[in-house]
Amino acid sequence: MAAERFNSRSSALQLVRARPASDAAQAIDSDRILDAARALLLEEGLPRMTMTAIADRAGVSRATLYRRWENVTGVVADVSTREWNRLTERAAARAGGTAREKVVSTVVHIVREMRSHPLLRVLIDESPEFLTPYQVRRQGQVTAFHLVVIEDAVRQGFADGSIRHGDAVAMAQAVVLMSWSFVTTAPAIVGSPDAVGPELDALDTELTLALDRYLAP
Incomplete structure (x- = not known):
């Protein structure tokens, strides 16, 4: 179950990738997202991490996250x-x-x-x-x-x-x-x-x- 969660793709993923990234999304510093993911990895461990949790911690939308990474494993x-x-x-x-x-x-x-x-x-x-x-x-x-x-x-x-x-x-x-x-x-x-x-x-x-x-x- 845990493996499915951190490797799964949201049904919204294909829709997100079909749209061009907005200027605002492109302007977000990747280090900000990676810093958030790093903190979650140390606190929660990889099996309990989700794309939603990373997005919330970084203060970005899930759509922004999915434009750059397919899943939690890719972020980590x-x-x-x-x-x-x-x-x-x-x-x-x-x-x-x-x-x-x-x-x-x-x-x-x-x-x-x-x-x-x-x-x-x-x-x-x-x-x-x-x-x-x-x-x-x-x-x-x-x-x-x-x-x-x-x-x-x-x-x-x-x-x-x-x-x-x-x-x-x-x-x-x-x-x-x-x-x-x-x-x-x-x-x-x-x-x-x-x-x-x-x-x-x-x-x-x-x-x-x-x-x-x-x-x-």
Whole structure:
């Protein structure tokens, strides 16, 4: 029932899309809607969210919401993409040193922050099926962004001599694959439901070592 609710389309959806969006609807800042959806996700969880609740929280009409997203899952996907991309940009901006040091520092920081992030915890705890397609079926926007950032840094490492030469695309993919389990699976392995603690700090140290040795000339 919950899955039907957050994936269902209103009968009004087709009518809404048949009409051109008004200037007022186009002028509404998407961040305002995503902020509202983010707050609801943390408060209610994905299975209990509705398009009506998001629209009410954002102070917009359901018609405005449906012009941009088909369902709650689509809204939450954009909330997640915005959150993780911002986190990635902050992590990349704070890293220093050689290109290899920047890659390792950035990736480990992203892993640590994502793993304990309230948004990811509520999705893993209540709606793990939301994450499954991005793990086994298709590459999401966040993964695509991570791959671009890491590939660019790997190529910089080729230039400054801090990273061994190889296939930059495959190396970026390997780094992402190596790191993702430290985000999603590590808390279960060490028995840390809150995704924080000394056991996970120790794993992050091991990830740092593994990435550094993998990329080193």
